[in-house]
Amino acid sequence: MAEVTSSVWATGQQPSRVQRRGRYVPESMRHPGKMLPSIAARVIATYSRPGELVVDPMCGIGTTLVEALHLGRHATGVEYEERWARLAVANLGHARKKGASGSGRVVAGDSRHIGRLLPDLTGRAALVLTSPPYGTYTHGHVRSTRDTGEPGVRKWNHHYSANPGNLAHQPLPALLEGFSRILAGCAELLRPGGVAAVTVRPYRVRGELVDLPGQVHRVAEQAGLVFEDRIACLLCGLGEGHLLNRASFFQLHEARKAWARGLPVHAIAHEDLLVFRRPQTPATAIPGAGLRDSR
Numbered sequence: 001m002a003e004v005t006s007s008v009w010a011t012g013q014q015p016s017r018v019q020r021r022g023r024y025v026p027e028s029m030r031h032p033g034k035m036l037p038s039i040a041a042r043v044i045a046t047y048s049r050p051g052e053l054v055v056d057p058m059c060g061i062g063t064t065l066v067e068a069l070h071l072g073r074h075a076t077g078v079e080y081e082e083r084w085a086r087l088a089v090a091n092l093g094h095a096r097k098k099g100a101s102g103s104g105r106v107v108a109g110d111s112r113h114i115g116r117l118l119p120d121l122t123g124r125a126a127l128v129l130t131s132p133p134y135g136t137y138t139h140g141h142v143r144s145t146r147d148t149g150e151p152g153v154r155k156w157n158h159h160y161s162a163n164p165g166n167l168a169h170q171p172l173p174a175l176l177e178g179f180s181r182i183l184a185g186c187a188e189l190l191r192p193g194g195v196a197a198v199t200v201r202p203y204r205v206r207g208e209l210v211d212l213p214g215q216v217h218r219v220a221e222q223a224g225l226v227f228e229d230r231i232a233c234l235l236c237g238l239g240e241g242h243l244l245n246r247a248s249f250f251q252l253h254e255a256r257k258a259w260a261r262g263l264p265v266h267a268i269a270h271e272d273l274l275v276f277r278r279p280q281t282p283a284t285a286i287p288g289a290g291l292r293d294s295r
């Protein structure tokens with residue numbers, strides 16, 4: 001019988017660094033916005049079977065691909081930046097050396113044209129798993145005055161690239177338009193009934209909450225996908241009788257500033273997992289939405 005499961009997943013029991021140790025090449029830590037390996041593994045185990053194909057159209061250093069291989073799936077990723085694509089290839093090689101049984105492939109390119117990049121995969125994927133980039137301010141490694149003894153905040157590894165074409169550097173409407181096109185292309189790669197899973201979290205800009213999960217939900221439906229489930233993947237750990245904080249410097253900083261202004265807002269301790277399905281019969285595209293091709 002299937003394991004009884006709830007819509008909250010305890011995926012933050014170990015910090016990201018610990019989850020990656022020995023499983024990913026060390027240079028992977030340079031990427032500013034990686035998916036938690038425990039989230040990727042659980043999504044893959046839940047929504048695909050051994051031997052099936054998993055695709056990540058924005059694969060970064062290849063977390064989805066590596067976890068898929070370890071679970072006996074085959075995986076293909078696309079990444080805009082050559083430097084991250086090379087690291088994804090290195091991570092796939094590392095996984096194979098560690099005994100992962102699946103096979104993997106990485107293509108460097110722009111997933112807004114994913115149908116052109118992966119013409120051989122149309123209708124073949126069981127699962128698309130991805131997460132969009134969302135600005136640089138929530139990412140990277142940080143040391144504050146408290147850590148360094150020097151005035152100000154020091155940040156590094158907080159840029160995806162210097163390339164303005166990267167969706168990470170687009171204003172929110174352009175990011176959503178690009179992401180909608182990527183999802184529409186991915187819907188074509190899915191077999192009928194296949195799952196598209198997106199991990200995404202809200203973030204704050206100058207104190208204001210940006211509901212990115214809500215926006216992603218909207219553009220995914222415009223791309224012809226059907227909304228099926230919403231799961232909270234914990235980024236904090238569950239201790240005995242209390243939560244183990246794993247919030248980033250930025251999140252804590254934003255929350256503390258708000259409390260100082262008398263606004264009791266909270267550091268985000270979960271990632272939304274939005275689950276969509278490709279309908280069994282093709283959906284009608286909404287004119288002017290994600291299925292448009294403006295190449």
Ligand SMILES: C[S@@+](CC[C@H](N)C(=O)[O-])C[C@H]1O[C@@H](n2cnc3c(N)ncnc32)[C@H](O)[C@@H]1O
Nearest residue numbers: 034035058059060061062063080110111132167
């Ligand atoms: C949130 S990160 C994904 C990280 C990945 N899940 C991992 O764990 O390494 C989003 C990635 O999308 C890439 N990206 C941005 N625009 C893209 C595009 N048009 N096509 C493909 N990848 C893109 C960025 O360079 C970044 O690596």
